[in-house]
Amino acid sequence: MRWLLGKDLLILRRSRLLVALLIVYPVAIALLIGFAISRSPSRPRVAIVDETAPGATVQVGSERVNVGQYARQLFSQVQPVRVGTRAQAVAKVKSAEVLAAVVIPADIAARVTSATSQAELEVIYNGDALEQAIVQSQINAAIAQANLGFSEQIQRAAARAIDLLLRGGNLGVLGAPANLVGLDEIPSLLHRVISHQRPGPDRVSLERVAAFAGFAAANLSVSKNVLATVGQPIRVRSTLLRGRRTPLNTFAVVVAVSVSLMFVCVLLAAGGLALEREEHALGRLVRGLVSRETLLAEKALLAAACSFVVAFAMLAGVGAFVTLDWSRVGLWLLALALGAVAFGALGVAIGALAREVRAASLLAFLLSLPLAFLALVPAGAVARGLYDAINAVSFVFPFKATLQALDAAVNRASPSLGLSLLHLAVLAIVFGGLARVGLRRAE
Amino acid sequence: MSAALSVRALSKRFGELQALRDVSFDVDAGELVAVIGPNGAGKTTLLSIIAGLQAPTAGTVSRGADEVGWVPQQPALYTKLSVAENLALFAHLEKVGDPRAAVERMLEQTDLRDRASERVGRLSGGNRQRVNVALGLIGDPPVLALDEPSAALDPAQRERLWAFIGGLARAERAVLFSTHNVAEAQRYAGRVIVLANGRMLFDGPPLVLLREVGEDEHGDLERALVRFLAQRAVTAQAGER
Numbered sequence A: 001m002r003w004l005l006g007k008d009l010l011i012l013r014r015s016r017l018l019v020a021l022l023i024v025y026p027v028a029i030a031l032l033i034g035f036a037i038s039r040s041p042s043r044p045r046v047a048i049v050d051e052t053a054p055g056a057t058v059q060v061g062s063e064r065v066n067v068g069q070y071a072r073q074l075f076s077q078v079q080p081v082r083v084g085t086r087a088q089a090v091a092k093v094k095s096a097e098v099l100a101a102v103v104i105p106a107d108i109a110a111r112v113t114s115a116t117s118q119a120e121l122e123v124i125y126n127g128d129a130l131e132q133a134i135v136q137s138q139i140n141a142a143i144a145q146a147n148l149g150f151s152e153q154i155q156r157a158a159a160r161a162i163d164l165l166l167r168g169g170n171l172g173v174l175g176a177p178a179n180l181v182g183l184d185e186i187p188s189l190l191h192r193v194i195s196h197q198r199p200g201p202d203r204v205s206l207e208r209v210a211a212f213a214g215f216a217a218a219n220l221s222v223s224k225n226v227l228a229t230v231g232q233p234i235r236v237r238s239t240l241l242r243g244r245r246t247p248l249n250t251f252a253v254v255v256a257v258s259v260s261l262m263f264v265c266v267l268l269a270a271g272g273l274a275l276e277r278e279e280h281a282l283g284r285l286v287r288g289l290v291s292r293e294t295l296l297a298e299k300a301l302l303a304a305a306c307s308f309v310v311a312f313a314m315l316a317g318v319g320a321f322v323t324l325d326w327s328r329v330g331l332w333l334l335a336l337a338l339g340a341v342a343f344g345a346l347g348v349a350i351g352a353l354a355r356e357v358r359a360a361s362l363l364a365f366l367l368s369l370p371l372a373f374l375a376l377v378p379a380g381a382v383a384r385g386l387y388d389a390i391n392a393v394s395f396v397f398p399f400k401a402t403l404q405a406l407d408a409a410v411n412r413a414s415p416s417l418g419l420s421l422l423h424l425a426v427l428a429i430v431f432g433g434l435a436r437v438g439l440r441r442a443e
Numbered sequence B: 001m002s003a004a005l006s007v008r009a010l011s012k013r014f015g016e017l018q019a020l021r022d023v024s025f026d027v028d029a030g031e032l033v034a035v036i037g038p039n040g041a042g043k044t045t046l047l048s049i050i051a052g053l054q055a056p057t058a059g060t061v062s063r064g065a066d067e068v069g070w071v072p073q074q075p076a077l078y079t080k081l082s083v084a085e086n087l088a089l090f091a092h093l094e095k096v097g098d099p100r101a102a103v104e105r106m107l108e109q110t111d112l113r114d115r116a117s118e119r120v121g122r123l124s125g126g127n128r129q130r131v132n133v134a135l136g137l138i139g140d141p142p143v144l145a146l147d148e149p150s151a152a153l154d155p156a157q158r159e160r161l162w163a164f165i166g167g168l169a170r171a172e173r174a175v176l177f178s179t180h181n182v183a184e185a186q187r188y189a190g191r192v193i194v195l196a197n198g199r200m201l202f203d204g205p206p207l208v209l210l211r212e213v214g215e216d217e218h219g220d221l222e223r224a225l226v227r228f229l230a231q232r233a234v235t236a237q238a239g240e241r
Helices: A002-014 A016-038 A068-077 A086-094 A108-114 A129-167 A186-195 A201-231 A248-278 A281-286 A292-318 A326-353 A357-375 A384-395 A398-411 A417-442 B043-050 B083-093 B099-109 B125-137 B155-170 B182-188 B206-212 B221-240
Strands: A045-050 A057-060 A063-066 A079-083 A100-104 A122-125 B005-014 B017-027 B032-036 B058-061 B068-071 B143-147 B174-178 B191-196 B199-204
Touching (some): A002 B083, A086 A122, A122 A129, A248 A357, A292 A326, A326 A357, A326 A417, A357 A384, B017 B058, B017 B199, B043 B143, B068 B125, B125 B143, B191 B206, B206 B221
Parallel strands (some): B032 B191, B143 B174
16 A cells, blocks of 8 residues: 555646645635635625705604614615715616615605604615525615614603603703603602592592502503513524534634535545546556555545645634634544545545546536535525435535534534544445445446 | 466356357467457457456466466556656565566666656657556566557557567567457467457467468468358358258
């Protein structure tokens, strides 16, 4: 095996373009995937036409909320591009300078204040169906956030107005009397007056008024909570049933490293074995010079070793930018090593089927790419039956098991590392056996 | 004197296809024997069994795979390695006692010393075939089996190759080769074995085959082979009736 390894390393050293492609291509793919997964959607660039008058307010009882607050809420959710007119906004959407435009109409304050007709925003989109779907969902989310923020402003104003009614004092409304009595104080004031009244119809009437005032004060203080409930009726409390919460960026690192490990290892193992057939050397080797098992093991281990080095270098390199728990480095190495061996076995199984390097590489590529994407399909994203089928496919190939092993090693995610390593060991044996059968049939 | 190679009652079946039927012959040291016959006669199957690439269904070969040098039709070489690196690799894999000396010896014998450090992928077809033969000889086997060694070579390259192979036979090595080029067999082989449908129909010097069909020593062996096979087919049909 030593001489075969030496020969293959020499051939690899002389195939610089191939080695560069084998390393650069998967790393580029892996980084793109990692980037796509880890990066939260950027704020959409949106043209905003604010037609409201400067200083326009929404009146809530004695309180006023500046409509400018709403525009500010909206601006914080998007990359705002202020434009003066609707026509300018439409032009920017048409030229794709912005994804969409939002027109805040001049009558928004009046409509919110009136509480009889709902205020309306105009949203202008462009683009194809996919773009529209993405932009609509982003804009809708931004508007929902802005609405929520604005409704909180209004809630707070309403709450302050209610407090003033309960506590009394100066309402701050033009024409309102100063130092008004609060609803809270009325029952005690009335009871003092009632205590000086003789029994009779007047006293009964005052007692009824005092009872009503007490009831009204109690219920009005509760209404602040009711307002908060109506503003955000349901709050979300998350509970994770399995494993620990994995930060998205470290999961993205794990995905990127697993993809690189798979591509380098499978392509190298498949290509290495196919090269023996392409060079017609297989027959010469297996007629007593090298056993078929040794040949397969040599190809799988060489590919595993190369991909292990690439993947670990990538993990360590990314570790400079993302916080990783280096005290678990031994477990990372274990997960990478088992994953590489399983991918090596898959690679030689592919190489045993192909007669030449190009066919082996194409086959390896065509198999690897969908495996990576299938393993990343989240539950609930597709129909139940399809998800079960995807899970079954992912189970019989090493990508998902490697991803789980590495996620467990790096992020302490579930399932446990031991289970994933056992899964990988079984897959390595199965694919090694298939490669042995395939090689025998190929001769 | 015992034969360098003895093949006894060799048969090979691939499912329904009987590729070889009860083939037996000997090859002595220093003999250059050609295996000829039409397509599908079983020539490559016979040589690959002798070389240890395939196991026979029945019968025996006196030499193990490690005692037979194998030269496949397509040069089995690593094109990214140099001539010397290819030779050294197989010298080590064959567990030759002194690999360095073996490489030197083969470079000398194949007259490729000047090309020793050149990558095989840059060599001409003729020189590649020389390296291919050299790899078959690197373990210094007493028997050399070559499958269509001159296929895909131009006339000048063929001439040089046969001079080289002839030299091997003169150095007391038993050489067995298959060929489609009957003229080459007539010119270079001391003996021919005729195979058709997996059966061995003839084993003897080319001159005897010529006389079998009424030709003299100046006759054309290719024409003689065609007539010989036609006669045998007629005889076989008569036998079946």
